[in-house]
Amino acid sequence: MPVLAAGLEREMASLYIALVHYPVLNRIGATIASAVTNLDLHDLARSCRTFGVPVCYIVTPLKDQQALTHRLTSHWINGKGGELLPERREALKILKVVEDISSAREDILEKTGKLPVVWTSTARKEPGSMPHAQARLLLEREDGPFLLLFGTGWGLAPTVFEEADAVLDPIAGVNGYNHLSVRSAVSILMDRLLGNRNAQGE
Amino acid sequence: MPVLAAGLEREMASLYIALVHYPVLNRIGATIASAVTNLDLHDLARSCRTFGVPVCYIVTPLKDQQALTHRLTSHWINGKGGELLPERREALKILKVVEDISSAREDILEKTGKLPVVWTSTARKEPGSMPHAQARLLLEREDGPFLLLFGTGWGLAPTVFEEADAVLDPIAGVNGYNHLSVRSAVSILMDRLLGNRNAQGE
Numbered sequence: 547m548p549v550l551a552a553g554l555e556r557e558m559a560s561l562y563i564a565l566v567h568y569p570v571l572n573r574i575g576a577t578i579a580s581a582v583t584n585l586d587l588h589d590l591a592r593s594c595r596t597f598g599v600p601v602c603y604i605v606t607p608l609k610d611q612q613a614l615t616h617r618l619t620s621h622w623i624n625g626k627g628g629e630l631l632p633e634r635r636e637a638l639k640i641l642k643v644v645e646d647i648s649s650a651r652e653d654i655l656e657k658t659g660k661l662p663v664v665w666t667s668t669a670r671k672e673p674g675s676m677p678h679a680q681a682r683l684l685l686e687r688e689d690g691p692f693l694l695l696f697g698t699g700w701g702l703a704p705t706v707f708e709e710a711d712a713v714l715d716p717i718a719g720v721n722g723y724n725h726l727s728v729r730s731a732v733s734i735l736m737d738r739l740l741g742n743r744n745a746q747g748e
Numbered sequence: 749m750p751v752l753a754a755g756l757e758r759e760m761a762s763l764y765i766a767l768v769h770y771p772v773l774n775r776i777g778a779t780i781a782s783a784v785t786n787l788d789l790h791d792l793a794r795s796c797r798t799f800g801v802p803v804c805y806i807v808t809p810l811k812d813q814q815a816l817t818h819r820l821t822s823h824w825i826n827g828k829g830g831e832l833l834p835e836r837r838e839a840l841k842i843l844k845v846v847e848d849i850s851s852a853r854e855d856i857l858e859k860t861g862k863l864p865v866v867w868t869s870t871a872r873k874e875p876g877s878m879p880h881a882q883a884r885l886l887l888e889r890e891d892g893p894f895l896l897l898f899g900t901g902w903g904l905a906p907t908v909f910e911e912a913d914a915v916l917d918p919i920a921g922v923n924g925y926n927h928l929s930v931r932s933a934v935s936i937l938m939d940r941l942l943g944n945r946n947a948q949g950e
Contacts, residue, residue: 557922573832585787589929596921596928630775633927718944719798720759725835726798727791730935733928734943737936742920 557598559740560690562662563732564603564650565590567611569703580699582611584618589729591637597740600657603650603693604643615643647695647706654691662693666702666710667735669724675713678738685739694735696728759800761942762892764864765934766805766852767792769813771905782901784813786820791931793839799942802859805852805895806845817845849897849908856893864895868904868912869937871926877915880940887941896937898930 565586568579582604594602604615619638621627628635644650647664654662665681685692695702695710707713716724717734726734767788770781784806796804806817821840823829830837846852849866856864867883887894897904897912909915918926919936928936 585929589932592927592929593932595925596919598922633925636925637927717798717939720800723797723835723838725794725839726935727787727794727931729929729931730791730795733932733935734939737919737939741936 558600559598559685560658560688560692561599561685561736561739562601562603562650562654562691562693563590563594563599563736564605564644564647564693564695565728565732566647566695566697566702566706567604567606567699568608568646569705570697570699571701571703572699575700577703578699579606579608579611582606582615582618583698586698586729587615587618587638587641588634590732591640592634593733593736594640595637597736599640599736599740601642601653602640603653604641605645605647605650606643607645612643612645615641647709650693654693658691660691662691663689663712664710665692665694666707666713667694667696667716667731668701668707668713669716669726669731670701671716672707672713675715677715678735681712681714682739694739696732698728760802761800761887762860762890762894763801763887763938763941764803764805764852764856764893764895765792765796765801765938766807766846766849766895766897767930767934768849768897768899768904768908769806769808769901770810770848771907772899772901773903773905774901777902779905780901781808781810781813784808784817784820785900788900788931789817789820789840789843790836792934793842794836795935795938796842797839799938801842801938801942803844803855804842805855806843807847807849807852808845809847814845814847817843849911852895856895860893862893864893865891865914866912867894867896868909868915869896869898869918869933870903870909870915871918871928871933872903873918874909874915877917879917880937883914883916884941896941898934900930 569577572578622638771779774780824840
């Protein structure tokens with residue numbers, strides 16, 4: 547393997563992220579497909595690029611939402627936006643639109659030769675959930691690849707939890723308050739799992 | 749002091765946050781006043797409420813931007829939004845619009861009897877910047893209050909750094925990439941300075 551490729555590879559995490567728009571819950575607990583939010587795409591792409599996540603899957607079965615996502619990102623990847631802000635282009639290239647969670651798993655199999663271990667995130671404490679330090683250790687041991695799912699709306703539907711290999715601890719707030727935006731939750735979890743606390747930037 | 753008040757007080761951090769819209773830099777390095785972004789207000793308020801930050805100052809000298817901010821937040825604090833989502837009301841109440849950074853300092857003096865130690869955040873490595881673990885230690889010793897400033901646009905203007913007591917380390921990304929959104933950067937720094945890594949949620 548060429549030296550350069552190996553060097554770059556070391557910088558990439560074995561953690562993949564998916565932002566799930568279906569199946570998720572709405573405010574009254576019904577399973578729905580939520581709408582794609584432009585700022586989610588930008589914030590998640592920028593966080594993923596910062597922490598070395600190879601792909602951030604945007605999961606939606608809705609054709610119009612898939613088309614919208616392609617239109618929003620292509621402005622930055624192929625259009626005027628990328629000329630103005632090359633570092634934004636570099637981030638948004640990480641996003642990949644897929645039909646469902648299975649397609650994300652299949653894509654990782656194709657890329658790495660292995661199906662990923664699937665982790666879910668949640669704002670509620672679930673029985674047997676995994677501490678973040680333990681998840682970080684598994685990532686460092688490279689027993690991956692891993693796919694971490696985030697729900698939009700009022701969170702991932704129960705079926706997603708049933709099919710996952712593990713659920714990560716929620717991010718604890720004071721007095722039990724935990725209503726972080728998905729943008730904040732993704733950023734904090736990525737930092738806890740992959741962030742370099744000793745580095746001082748460059 | 750009543751027991752309940754003391755108990756609540758213990759949950760509150762001695763860290764205050766300000767999102768600065770002036771003076772900040774634009775893409776070509778000129779000092780400008782940036783526009784208030786609705787989603788910044790929501791995401792920062794939710795993160796501050798989660799980590800026990802008492803006040804998040806929204807700094808803008810522009811009267812129309814101050815009025816816009818009041819209009820956006822009052823929907824959730826006094827209007828229909830808060831009835832629908834009481835936890836969002838609880839978060840947005842933390843925001844306070846002020847004219848300039850001095851007004852935020854004066855407000856903290858009024859609340860706590862002390863002027864805050866002022867910290868700036870940045871995406872660039874600055875000489876002598878403070879590691880996050882050291883900032884966390886100062887917070888735990890309660891040598892506060894502390895006011896941590898975040899810049900919108902292309903970051904805080906040089907004069908803000910000159911007047912601050914310290915600048916915190918940037919959040920290091922892989923291969924030197926660091927283009928987090930301000931929403932992500934605030935969330936990650938708040939977690940590094942105040943987050944409880946041993947807690948498992950509730």
